[in-house]
Amino acid sequence: MMNFNGFVCPDCGHELVSKTELRVSGLFCSHCEWSVVTTYFPETLKDCTKYKIWVESADFKNESQLRVVAKLRGINLLAARDLLKRQERFFVAEGFAQEVLTIQADLLSAQVKISIEPPFPW
Ligand SMILES: [Zn+2]
Numbered sequence: 001m002m003n004f005n006g007f008v009c010p011d012c013g014h015e016l017v018s019k020t021e022l023r024v025s026g027l028f029c030s031h032c033e034w035s036v037v038t039t040y041f042p043e044t045l046k047d048c049t050k051y052k053i054w055v056e057s058a059d060f061k062n063e064s065q066l067r068v069v070a071k072l073r074g075i076n077l078l079a080a081r082d083l084l085k086r087q088e089r090f091f092v093a094e095g096f097a098q099e100v101l102t103i104q105a106d107l108l109s110a111q112v113k114i115s116i117e118p119p120f121p122w
Pocket residue numbers: 009010011012013014029030031032033034
C-alpha cells in the first residue's frame with residue numbers, strides 16, 4: 001500500500017486535487033504525474049426508474065422535428081407527419097435515465113416540446 005495521507009503527493013509532497021472526469025474520479029498531484037483513480041459511475045446509471053417521454057407539441061412542417069420523431073418511433077417521415085398532424089400529444093419513447101438524457105437532447109435540439117413521466121431529475 002502507498003503511504004497516502006489524503007492531502008499531499010507521496011512522491012513530491014505537493015498538494016493533491018480531486019477531479020472527476022467522465023467516468024473516472026480520483027486524486028491528482030498538482031505538480032507531478034502521481035494520481036489515484038477509481039471508476040466513477042454517474043448517478044444516472046444507478047437510477048432504475050423507467051421514464052416515458054411524451055411529445056407535447058411538434059410542428060409537422062418542421063423537418064428536423066419530423067426526423068427526430070420518426071427516428072424515435074421507428075417510422076418513416078410520412079408516418080411521422082401523419083402522427084404530428086393527428087395528435088398534439090403522444091408517447092414517443094421510454095428508457096432509463098442515461099437513454100432518456102440522449103433522447104431528450106435529440107428532441108430538445110430539434111426544439112420539440114416534451115414532458116417526461118415520472119418527473120425526470122437529471
Ligand atoms: Zn506529486
